[in-house]
Amino acid sequence: ASCAKAPAEYKETRYIFGTLVEFIIRGVDEGVAKQAVADIDRDFQHMHKDWHAWKAGGELVALNAALAHGESRHVSPFVLPLLKEGRDLEAKSGGLFNPAIGGLIEIWGFHSDELPTGKLPDFDKIHALAARHPSMADLKIEDDLVSSTNPTVQFDFGGFAKGVALDMAVAKLKSLGINNAIVNAGGDLNTLGQAGERLWNVGIRDPRDWGVIASVQLMGGENLYTSGNYERFRESEGIRYAHIIDPRTGMPVEHTVSASVIHTDGALADAAATALIVAGPEHWVEVAKAMGVRDVMLVDKQGTVYASPEMLARVVFDTDKKLTIV
Ligand code: ADP
Ligand code: MG
Numbered sequence: 001a002s003c004a005k006a007p008a009e010y011k012e013t014r015y016i017f018g019t020l021v022e023f024i025i026r027g028v029d030e031g032v033a034k035q036a037v038a039d040i041d042r043d044f045q046h047m048h049k050d051w052h053a054w055k056a057g058g059e060l061v062a063l064n065a066a067l068a069h070g071e072s073r074h075v076s077p078f079v080l081p082l083l084k085e086g087r088d089l090e091a092k093s094g095g096l097f098n099p100a101i102g103g104l105i106e107i108w109g110f111h112s113d114e115l116p117t118g119k120l121p122d123f124d125k126i127h128a129l130a131a132r133h134p135s136m137a138d139l140k141i142e143d144d145l146v147s148s149t150n151p152t153v154q155f156d157f158g159g160f161a162k163g164v165a166l167d168m169a170v171a172k173l174k175s176l177g178i179n180n181a182i183v184n185a186g187g188d189l190n191t192l193g194q195a196g197e198r199l200w201n202v203g204i205r206d207p208r209d210w211g212v213i214a215s216v217q218l219m220g221g222e223n224l225y226t227s228g229n230y231e232r233f234r235e236s237e238g239i240r241y242a243h244i245i246d247p248r249t250g251m252p253v254e255h256t257v258s259a260s261v262i263h264t265d266g267a268l269a270d271a272a273a274t275a276l277i278v279a280g281p282e283h284w285v286e287v288a289k290a291m292g293v294r295d296v297m298l299v300d301k302q303g304t305v306y307a308s309p310e311m312l313a314r315v316v317f318d319t320d321k322k323l324t325i326v
């Protein structure tokens, strides 16, 4: 008989949600860890299908079609919480995070794996749609029956679905007796427990070059989300139109390229990062406060970094990046 095994570290990477997701699980037998990853992968495939804003066959696509026709629809317990959470997050962000602007994102051509090139969408159409203010506040939710008083409401969960998914993933890990893990979906990540004796040391993604701007140590339960306004864009006559849209105008945000948030609530951190890109250097302080996030950082298009004192105190910047920290 062999001695009791030291708590090993189990690592596995899977391709889910269109990105590589790395799992590091400590302190349990390999079989338990393997099974947990397989379970979460299955959950993620389910989320990917039903939360998707444009791929046919999922629940959200069907719900969007119903609302566009002025119909109401029964919603599953799998989608309903996101509608309610999205509504709360939109209100907290003062409307800068708005998961009801799927119609605008569609017009811009971001509801496609292949982004359009060349001709830009009709700006009159964009401004007209923005002027109708699609909002989660237009929803009527009676038990599981959802309708909208505004036919321009179209859901797009792209700004916080990863956060909701990773929150559910770590909840599942906990339910399986795992208290020491990190789930990293391309730089957006949730943690549980500590990296052995140490804290989790993670990189803050640089959306400009897929590199890392800075590193930061996370305590168990803290999660890190970076919203990048540079990774997905369409180009027309040399101008890049990025995929984060200011709901007030319907236009892509230009001033800010990334926003990072650390918080114990992954969904909140994800939504806040998106809202902070829209808020930009002028308004990020008040929006962070209103959303209840403290550890935040932005990079504008000139490479200037804006960070809260709490964030600044814990990050170590990559000196090669030539950032100006204000
Ligand atoms: P990343 O793609 O880097 O994860 P986000 O988390 O901000 O960045 O998600 C961007 C996605 O959020 C967009 O592709 C779109 O689906 C959606 N989105 C764009 N603008 C907004 C907005 N103002 N509020 C909510 N969701 C948005
Ligand atoms: Mg994101």
Ligand code: MG
Binding pocket: 158, 159, 160, 226, 227, 269, 270, 271, 272, 273, 274
């Ligand atoms: Mg986000």
